[in-house]
Amino acid sequence: MTVYVDADACPVKAEALRVAERHRADLVYVANGGIRPVDHPLVRMVYVPEGPDEADKWIADHAGPGDVVVTADIPLAAKAVAAGARVLSHTGEGFTPANIGQKLATRDLMADLRAADPFRQGGGKSFGKADRSRFLDALDRELSACARG
Incomplete structure (x- = not known):
């Protein structure tokens, strides 16, 4: 049971560690730099090369059934779901086989709308x-479910 965190710009790294400690789950922070190392026996830091989606590729290659992936990246979430991992966003929203297709379609639609209107400003939530x-x-629920099998 491993928790993989897409750690670049992830606002819940400390929270993921707290929950992983409680469940005695391994925790892997994957980043292409810019985050401080964590000295903890459950934590492994993986630094990938600079480049688009390098952290995503690494996580997609390693996560599978019995693991949890924490990411806000919808394409990575889709790959992790397809690999059998449980996937959460940093807001606690779950990505599942039942909803990932809609999430990808919405993401693509919004990207098209932004590209069509260069003056459109971001509308991200705080x-x-x-x-x-x-x-x-x-995360607590997902790790409990993983522990049950």
Whole structure:
């Protein structure tokens, strides 16, 4: 049971460690630099080469059944779901075989809309305490489910 965290710009790295400790799960932070090493017996730091989607490729190649992937990247979530891993966003939203197709389609549609209107500004939501709490609960549930098999 391993938790893989797409660690570049992930706001819940510390929370993932807290939950992993409670479940005695291995935790792998994957990044292409810019994050501080974590000195903890459950944590492994993986630094991938600079380049687009290098961390995503590494996670997709290593995650599988019995693992949990934490990412906001929809294409990575789709690959991890296809590999049999459980997948969560940093807000605690789960990506599953039932919803990943819709998530990919929405992502692609929004990318097309942004490309068609260069003046369109981002509309991202802020990340708050409620999101952090939902993530903690969701990761705890997913690790419990993994432990049950």
